[in-house]
Amino acid sequence: MKRLSFFRESLAHYQGASRARKLVILLLSVAAAMLVGSVLILAVGANPLEAYYYMLIRPVTSISSIGEVAMYFTPLLLVGIGVAFAFHAKLSNLGGEGQMLFGALGMTLVGIPPVGEALGMWSLPLGILLGILMGALWAAVAGFFRVRFNASEIVVTLMLNYIAKQFISYVVFYPLRSGAEPQSARIVASLPKLYEGSRINWGVILALLLTVGYAVVIRRTRFGYHLRALGGSRRAAEYSGVKKNRYYFLALALSGALCGLAGAVQISGNTMRLMEGVAGDFGFSGIVVAMLGSLHPAGMVIAALFMALLEAGSMTMQVRTGIPVSFTSVLEALIVLFILLGMAISAAQSKRKKVSKT
Amino acid sequence: MNETSLFSAAFLTALFSSGVRQSIPLIYGSVGDTVSERSGVMGISLEGEMLFGAFFAYLFALRSGSLWVGVLMGAVAGMLSSLIVAVWSVLFRQDQSIVGIMFNILATGFTNFLNRMIFGTSNANISIDTFQPIAIPGLSKIPVVGEIFFNQDILAYLSVVLAAAVFFVLRRTKLGLQLGAVGENPRAAQAAGIPVYRVRVLSYMFCGFAAGVAGASLTLSTVGTFTEAISAGRGFICLAIVILSRWNPLTALVASFGFGSIQALQIRLQVQGSALPYQVFVALPYLITVLVLALAGHNIRAPRELGVPFEKESR
Numbered sequence: 001m002k003r004l005s006f007f008r009e010s011l012a013h014y015q016g017a018s019r020a021r022k023l024v025i026l027l028l029s030v031a032a033a034m035l036v037g038s039v040l041i042l043a044v045g046a047n048p049l050e051a052y053y054y055m056l057i058r059p060v061t062s063i064s065s066i067g068e069v070a071m072y073f074t075p076l077l078l079v080g081i082g083v084a085f086a087f088h089a090k091l092s093n094l095g096g097e098g099q100m101l102f103g104a105l106g107m108t109l110v111g112i113p114p115v116g117e118a119l120g121m122w123s124l125p126l127g128i129l130l131g132i133l134m135g136a137l138w139a140a141v142a143g144f145f146r147v148r149f150n151a152s153e154i155v156v157t158l159m160l161n162y163i164a165k166q167f168i169s170y171v172v173f174y175p176l177r178s179g180a181e182p183q184s185a186r187i188v189a190s191l192p193k194l195y196e197g198s199r200i201n202w203g204v205i206l207a208l209l210l211t212v213g214y215a216v217v218i219r220r221t222r223f224g225y226h227l228r229a230l231g232g233s234r235r236a237a238e239y240s241g242v243k244k245n246r247y248y249f250l251a252l253a254l255s256g257a258l259c260g261l262a263g264a265v266q267i268s269g270n271t272m273r274l275m276e277g278v279a280g281d282f283g284f285s286g287i288v289v290a291m292l293g294s295l296h297p298a299g300m301v302i303a304a305l306f307m308a309l310l311e312a313g314s315m316t317m318q319v320r321t322g323i324p325v326s327f328t329s330v331l332e333a334l335i336v337l338f339i340l341l342g343m344a345i346s347a348a349q350s351k352r353k354k355v356s357k358t
Numbered sequence: 359m360n361e362t363s364l365f366s367a368a369f370l371t372a373l374f375s376s377g378v379r380q381s382i383p384l385i386y387g388s389v390g391d392t393v394s395e396r397s398g399v400m401g402i403s404l405e406g407e408m409l410f411g412a413f414f415a416y417l418f419a420l421r422s423g424s425l426w427v428g429v430l431m432g433a434v435a436g437m438l439s440s441l442i443v444a445v446w447s448v449l450f451r452q453d454q455s456i457v458g459i460m461f462n463i464l465a466t467g468f469t470n471f472l473n474r475m476i477f478g479t480s481n482a483n484i485s486i487d488t489f490q491p492i493a494i495p496g497l498s499k500i501p502v503v504g505e506i507f508f509n510q511d512i513l514a515y516l517s518v519v520l521a522a523a524v525f526f527v528l529r530r531t532k533l534g535l536q537l538g539a540v541g542e543n544p545r546a547a548q549a550a551g552i553p554v555y556r557v558r559v560l561s562y563m564f565c566g567f568a569a570g571v572a573g574a575s576l577t578l579s580t581v582g583t584f585t586e587a588i589s590a591g592r593g594f595i596c597l598a599i600v601i602l603s604r605w606n607p608l609t610a611l612v613a614s615f616g617f618g619s620i621q622a623l624q625i626r627l628q629v630q631g632s633a634l635p636y637q638v639f640v641a642l643p644y645l646i647t648v649l650v651l652a653l654a655g656h657n658i659r660a661p662r663e664l665g666v667p668f669e670k671e672s673r
Contacts, residue, residue: 044475092455141648151651152665154402154455155601158594159644166641174635284463287456324474326586329467333460337446340457344450 017346022294025346029338030292030306037331046321054317055328059309067198071270072308074203075100075262079286080304081214082258084295086153088218089251090231095142095157096283098164099135099256103263105168106131108176108274111187111267124189128264135260136253138164143252147245153252161283169276176274183275191269203269208301210258215297227251259283281329285311291336307332367502373622374506378514379580381618383408383572383589385517387596388603388610389524390568396528396605397561398541398663402458403443405593406465407566411436411573413469416584417476419577420486429513429574436570437563439465444562448555451667462593470586483583489513513575517611520568524607537561541661544668554668569593598647605661617643 038048059065079096086093093099110116110127119126142160145151169182178185191201218224229237230247238244263279271278289307293300310332314325387408391401414435419428439461446457477483489511497508528534539547540557548554572592577584595617603609624639 040471092453094455094459145648145652149652154400154665155597156648156651158402159598159648162591162594162644163641163648166637166644169640170635170637173637281463284459287459288463291456324471326467326470326474329463330471331467333464333467336456336460337442337464340446340452340460341450344452 017350021346025339025342026292026294026299029335029342032338033331033334036334037327040327040330041323044323046323051317051321051323051327054320055310055313058316059313063195063198065312067195067200069305069308069312070198070200070204072311073304074207074265074269075280075282076286076289076307076311077207077211077301077304078258078262078265079282080289080293080300081211081297082255082262083287084214084290084293084300085218085227085258086251086255087290087295088224088227088231089247090234091146091248091251091255092154093139093142093157093252093255093259094154094283094287095139095160095164095256096259096262096286097279097281098157098161098283099138099259100263100266100279100282101164101168102138103131103135103260104267104274104278105171105263106134106260107264107267108184108187111189112176112178112185113188116188119188121189123187124191124268127187127189127268128261131264131267132257132260135263136257139256139259140249140253142256143249146252147249165276168274168278172275181275183273186272187268189268190272191265199270201269203265206261206265207304210261211297211301223247223250259286262286285332288332288336291339294339371502371505373626374619375509376622376625377615377619378506378510379618380621381614382514382517382575382579383592384596384599384614384617385521385611386568386572386575387593388599388614389517389521389607390565390572391596391600392603392605392607392610393524393528393537393568394558394562394565395600395664396541396661397537397558398544398661398666398668399444399448399558399562399565400454400458400665401562401565401569401593401597401600402455403440403461403465403593404565404569404596405589405591406458406462407436407440407443407569408573408576408589408593409465409469409587410439411570412577412588413472413573413584415570415574416483416486416577417472420484425486425489425578428578429571432574432577433567433570436573437567440563440566440569441559443566444559447667448558448562451669454665454667466587469584473584473586477584483585485582486578488582489579511579513571513579517575521607521611528607538661541663544663548668548670555670558668572596595643595647598643601660602647602650 034052041048041051059069079100082099083093083096107127107130110119110130111123116123138160139157142153142156145156146153172182172184176184191203194200194202194204218228226237226242226247229240229242230244234244262282266278267274285307289300289303292303292306310328314328317323317327318325387404391404394401411432415428415432418431419425422428443457443461446452447454473483491509491511492515494508498504500508528537536547536552536557539550539552540554544554573589576588576592581588599610599613599617603613620639620642624636624642627634627639628636
């Protein structure tokens with residue numbers, strides 16, 4: 001029998017903690033990460049305030065730059081809620097990247113000529129649906145391995161990323177190649193824009209609607225309830241009749257479906273073509289969104305917004321201050337590490353209190 | 359190219375000789391991970407520790423002019439960085455997969471950051487002279503085999519020594535027994551007076567040390583310079599090797615050679631062209647891993663408490 005890990009315990013404790021306490025941990029984590037980041041910036045002789053201005057404030061000063069933020073916000077939020085579904089069931093989906101790539105492939109297959117031309121505007125919704133399906137299927141491979149062979153979904157999802165990457169590389173180099181560059185043809189129908197003069201499109205609305213859907217599923221449905229029960233205590237959930245295997249499989253497939261959607265949106269709302277690296281680092285930064293948002297729907301929206309600002313602003317920061325873009329990765333990782341630290345300390349404190357009371 | 363040249367002795371000798379070179383970082387990484395996994399800590403963060411090792415090995419080798427200073431500093435960098443993972447996942451008992459992934463993001467960002475700040479934005483980093491092959495007298499004269507195995511650089515020979523030493527320690531010593539006990543049943547180990555946390559932290563630091571050498575071998579043994587994200591997923595391949603070799607360092611040696619050879623074959627096919635797209639060969643190690651997990655999954659027994667944090671105070 002495996003004991004409940006302290007991580008789950010502290011996560012459970014953390015989710016049960018008062019809003020004020022959660023907020024304190026989050027804000028302190030962000031502040032601590034930014035402080036460590038400042039030290040790093042000072043060490044290379046640049047001005048931290050200037051760097052943070054370019055990362056957090058500058059991106060929202062014009063309509064077109066807000067559009068750029070949206071390009072990051074949508075996939076971050078979608079992958080974030082995707083991995084959150086898996087986290088609820090105590091599963092780690094580290095394969096967001098591969099699932100996004102297959103989602104992107106699904107959109108491309110339906111979107112490019114000749115299929116795209118034949119379908120016209122219908123290629124957009126059908127492409128999105130196929131993207132969702134392919135993302136879900138790719139994650140279902142890991143789900144199947146977990147359920148059937150008890151293989152760690154952590155290792156399998158990681159491995160599947162590399163296989164997906166090579167598969168997409170093959171696809172854009174050979175069968176779908178169009179022109180000199182290794183990339184597909186342009187898709188016929190793209191996601192409509194929300195506002196002219198900016199790249200912001202309906203992907204944002206889609207992501208926000210799905211976040212509401214996530215909240216409803218997790219909080220108001222039997223499925224969500226059972227998922228959380230499994231995450232809380234596997235044995236207790238199984239005793240009360242939750243079919244563990246079915247839920248593990250479904251949780252991973254659902255997680256992959258959302259990542260697949262993120263990939264489809266990446267094609268139809270951003271790049272318009274399938275190419276290598278189209279999934280970026282969203283598979284991993286989506287995990288940061290889920291952690292920073294503490295799996296809470298509104299929390300993840302704010303977290304995705306914050307991270308989208310960082311990523312959209314980092315290019316300007318690099319040009320203006322000479323601080324490399326990679327600084328944002330350091331900041332993101334530090335934030336989550338500090339949150340984990342805060343959770344552990346907070347859980348240990350309340351435990352001590354409980355012990356001293358009895 | 360025609361079939362005869364693909365299977366000629368000269369081609370195969372060159373291929374497997376390059377396969378051995380490609381397997382050096384895999385050997386160090388997988389042997390290190392074997393030790394930490396035996397004690398119950400998964401090396402998801404191997405990839406990041408390799409990057410730390412690769413960067414600092416290159417930096418110090420360049421500045422000091424000594425490859426050995428480079429290797430040492432790479433190993434130290436890998437070890438010190440692994441301390442972050444050890445503190446978070448062993449002492450604070452946080453989820454190893456999340457801590458590991460976050461650490462990898464941190465390592466990628468941090469080494470890119472330092473690389474840009476120290477060496478500027480030009481991609482053409484200064485190259486340094488790498489370790490040279492040392493022909494072992496007598497053995498290197500054996501046809502084919504000599505060229506493949508006994509004409510390699512010092513890091514290759516040391517990797518075999520390390521694997522053998524770890525095998526011996528794990529199988530034949532009290533330390534190895536304690537390590538296994540901590541990974542299999544930490545509660546019983548604690549009852550027997552074994553300091554569970556200390557064993558886990560130290561074995562994870564050993565893993566970081568080995569990963570640092572693995573990174574150093576990337577920059578100082580083959581490439582001669584640091585490029586961003588140079589580890590390119592090798593840390594994850596090491597995890598696969600450890601599973602395939604069933605937590606046995608000597609089997610890991612053989613598995614690493616297999617994966618290294620696939621890597622060497624892929625590089626050659628990319629240059630020469632072949633009927634199969636090269637992506638098939640790049641994906642092969644990962645595909646094999648997933649398949650083995652499925653087909654042999656029931657026979658593979660991981661350390662029982664692998665990935666499960668241990669709580670000291672519990673009954």
